[in-house]
Amino acid sequence: MRLRNALVALAAAIGLAAASLSISLAAVPPPQPGTLTKYDITGTYVSGVSSGGYLANQLHVAYSSVFQGAGIFSAGAYDCAQNNVNTALLACMDTFQARKSPAELEQLTRNRAAAGSVDPPQNLSGDPVWLFHGTADDTVARVVNDDLATYYRDFGARVAYHNTTAAGHAWISPIGPNACGATASPYVNKCGTDVVKEMLAHLAGPVNAAASTLSGKLVQFDQNAYAPGGNAASISMGRDGFAYVPRSCETGPCRLMVTLHGCYQYFGLIGNALMDKAYLNEYADTNNMIVLYPQATTMTGNPRGCWDWWGYQSPQYALKTGPQMTAVVNMVKALSAGGPPPTTTTTTPPVSECVTASNYAHTVAARAYVTLGQTYALGSGQPLGLWNTFTTSTIRQTSPNHWVKC
Structure with a gap:
């Protein structure tokens, strides 16, 4: 989230002495x-x-x-x-x-x-x-x-x-x-x-x-x-x-x-x-x-x-x-x-070309995102595998910021 230099070294973690809270984990639903x-x-x-x-x-x-x-x-x-x-x-x-x-x-x-x-x-x-x-x-x-x-x-x-x-x-x-x-x-x-x-x-x-x-x-x-x-x-x-x-x-x-x-x-x-x-x-x-x-x-x-x-x-x-x-x-x-309903269209969007790259490259280019070491296509959330420079995936864009597997 840093607004400045993208690759600045991360700040060192600072511990906080405090009593632990009594909480339960409630995962957000799909x-x-x-x-x-x-x-x-x-x-x-x-x-x-x-x-x-x-x-x-x-x-x-x-x-x-x-x-x-x-x-x-x-x-x-x-x-x-x-x-x-x-x-x-x-x-x-x-x-x-x-x-x-x-x-x-x-x-x-x-x-x-x-x-x-x-x-x-x-x-x-x-x-x-x-x-x-x-x-x-x-x-x-x-x-x-x-x-x-x-x-x-x-x-x-x-x-x-x-x-x-x-x-x-x-x-x-x-x-x-x-x-x-x-x-x-x-x-x-x-x-x-x-x-x-x-x-x-x-x-x-x-x-x-x-x-x-x-x-x-x-x-x-x-x-x-x-x-x-x-x-x-x-x-x-x-x-x-x-x-x-x-x-x-x-x-x-x-x-x-x-x-x-x-x-x-x-x-x-x-x-x-x-x-x-x-x-x-x-x-x-x-x-x-x-x-x-x-x-x-x-x-x-x-x-x-x-x-x-x-x-x-x-x-x-x-x-x-x-x-x-x-x-x-x-x-x-x-x-x-009760604002206006979402705009609908019957126009079929053009099919974009497939892009093959490492999962790391896909995330850097904002075609995918990473969660817990796994890569997912942006928009569709389709799993692409491990997030690294060795694992490759082939995906295409079907609408702005929405990518799917080819």
């Missing part, structure tokens, strides 16, 4: 192809990590009439990057370059609201905001995350800021597969504390104990239906998105949590690791909450599958008209107000 249908949504929240944290903030600010609160792991203040990749890298992650102050970004927000390009920032007053930054996180500097806390507090949000755990750059979960101080794929760390419960309690009030066995369904839907122009790939979003829907939400009121992955953490690279280990579905089952997992992917200018928080895809990335923001909000509307 995805079921479907569509986003209307539910009785009583409140909508957004959460994210790293680039997903930046997009979560952008969504909360631009659409403050839609989102009632935000939970953010390791990100900076609204539009810190100023449509400039160098500013993103050198000022909004590291501190080698001067960045705009929270006060300057607050005024920018007011100006945009006056122009109608974002919702009025007065909506943020009283909103619950939960922030996390690990002391072992060397990907986004602590002072940058501090700016985000200041930005929200200055607008009157109710901010809780967890910044004392020795965590690396990652989503923190009591069932995370990585050591607390690690910064490594799939970027879900276990730190001996349940910060997911902490986040949810701050956002929405008292939290029931997590489920030990999941009873809901994981819906796999076509993101093209919600992307501007019907083309998710053109805005660096994958073909497939996911939504975990508890059984209770089929017949009764539920909250909605939109959860945004970070760089190197999209479905096409790590499979269902985030959906399986974030520990959100377990709480969703017992707290009447749907979890929406939109998916970014790679494109020119975005080789790591990040969400657009610096303008690689559109200079409007942080506005209500930002293409990725529009797509995510369209998904929210479909779940809460």
